[in-house]
Amino acid sequence: MEGAQMEDFRIEECENDNNTHEDSQMGESEQNNKHMEVAPALISVHPTRNSVAVAVGSDLRVFNLLEDCAVILVDEAGGASHNDSIRGIKYGANGKLFVSAGDDKLVKVWSTESWRCIATVCSEKRVSAVAISNDGLHVCFADKFGVVWVVDLPGVDETQAPLDKKAVPLLAHYCSIITSLEFSPDGHFIVSADRDFKIRVTVFPKKPLDGAHEVQSVCLGHTEFVSCLAFICTPDSPQGILVSGGGDSTVRMWDIISGSLLDTCAVGAKAQFESDTTEGNCSTVTDICTIPACTLIAVAIQSLRGIMLLSCDLSSRTLSVMKVVSIIGENFVPTSLGSSISGGLLWMVTGASKLRGSDVSSLSRVKVISGFEKSSPNASEQEPAVLVDSEIPGGAKLLEKLQGSISVDEKVFLAAADAVKTAMCNLLIKKQYSDEKREFRKRTRNDRKSKH
Known part of the structure; x- marks a missing residue:
């Protein structure tokens, strides 16, 4: 029975590079979707706000805040x-390393001092999430087949040629797309979330x-895919308190030692009220960010x-x-x-790549919210x-670098948000196949065909 289950999961999840048509209509549709997969714009901030990075499509844009230059x-x-398309970007805990990875199956490790690529890793599958160990000695990345890989980076010398590193498997989920990877604040645990609610x-x-x-624990409670993870750091819990968001329109808080659910906050109803829309499935949590200066969580x-x-x-x-x-007044x-740890600012980006019907191949816009300073005795009163x-x-120079210099109509950004929503649903909500179609997919799998 276990072998049969694995067979079915492999058929649903396995991503072949040379897909054939199931039939002329269905095959053409799936191929077009693959080439038109929309990737959301991503943002990451240096721990001490030395720099800010934005990824949109295959374009990685970085601005140096210390030197006020691109x-x-x-x-x-x-x-x-x-x-x-880049699907994951992240700074290391000490800010010395930065990693980027995505659909080209390449994981790039950068030194944030010189912004030189110091290591390149080839993945077997497209990459869905990345993380850097707290000591900066290991880079982990997850692929769409549900495997987390690890690469060691000891003794990397910036004066040497970039290293071509080989990754080895660290752990795996049961053939489920991994959506997020995070190291605990004390570095003792690595936390992985997937589209099967785990x-x-x-x-x-x-x-x-x-x-x-x-395995320390498994946190079960989400009723749809888990989309994002973050940690709240507290003096009483060196391992941190985990928060997660997902397709069930909730943000949940966890004790990672026991795996117990501490609390659930339903954000969907409030979001629908504020967005003034009655659309279905419009309240998926796409990202969460804990504010280091206080006990607030941005969603x-x-x-x-x-x-x-x-x-x-x-x-x-x-x-x-x-x-x-x-x-107010913008889409x-x-x-x-x-x-970042310092600065009291929350950085946001909107945008997408491969937007159908747009003259721009990739677009992004950056906004910043202030009012989270550490000096405030009560952050909630800010x-x-x-x-x-x-x-x-960084002003105009930062925006020109991270957003690009092309002026884009407001309606395009709203279309980008809708495209990202559709892309996330297509990726993370499991397709349901009839018995007949499942048997057809089994017979036409590329890896089952004889080689001549």
């Missing part, structure tokens, strides 16, 4: 750093190249023009909606959020406010 990426492999907490071993065999929700702020009561370990910060629906473009650190 960054020129140095990749000695030649050509573009990536040649397909969150797995794994002990990160002393010798990761030998595999991670100890990006499909169709919500702005962000929702949740307050976390650490003593009772509960979540509650504090307020919604709206983007700005955030696709990704980022913050009034977060959206900065005008001239008040954003």
Whole structure:
């Protein structure tokens, strides 16, 4: 029975590079969808706000806030750093490393001092999530087949030629697309979430190249795919308190040691009220970001023009909606959020690549919310406010680098938000096949055909 189940899962999930048509109509449709897969714009902020990075499509854009200038990426492999949509970007905990990866099956590791690519890793499948260990010695990435891979980076010398590193399997979910990877604040655990509603907490071993065999806990409670993870750091919990968001329109809080659900905050109804829409499935949580300066959690929700702020009561370990910060007068629906340890700012980006019917291959827009300063005795009494473009650190130069210089109509950004919503549903909501179609897919699998 187990073999038959694995067979069915492989048919649903396995991503072949040379797909054939199931039949002329269905095959053409699936091929067109593959080439038109919309990728959301992503943003990541250096831990101490030295720089900000935005990825949209295959384009990786970085701005140096310390030197107030755009960054020129140095990749000695030649050509573009990536040649397909980037699906994951992340700074390391100490800010010395940055990793980018995506649909071109390449994982690039960058030094944030020189912004030179110091290592390139080839993945067997398209990459869906990335993470850097807290000590900066290992890069982990997940693929769409449900495997988490690890690469060691000891003794990397910037003066040497970039390394071509080989990844080894660290752990795996049961043939399910992994949507998010995070290391716990103390670095003892790596947490992975998938589209089958599961969150797995794994002990990160002393010798990761030998595999991670100890599962600390499994967090079960979401009723739809889990889309994003983040940690709240507290003095009483060095491993941190985990928060997650998903397709069930909830943000949930977890104790990762026991895997127990601490609290659930339903954000869907509030988001629908604020977005003034009655569309179905419009309240998926697309990203969450904890604010290091306080106990607030920023939540990006499909169709919500702005962000929702949740307050976390650490003593009772509960979540509650504090307020919604709206983007007035613009079609700005955030696709990704980022913050830093210092600065009291929340960075947001909206946009997408491969947008059908648009003259622009990729577009993005950046906004910043202030009002999260550490110095405030009570963060919840602050009034977060959206900065005008001239008040954003880096000003016009930063926006020109991260957004691009092309002027885009407001309606295009709203179309991008709808396209991202559709793409996420197509990717993360499982297709249901009839018995007849399932048998047909079995017979026409590429890897089952004889080789001549």
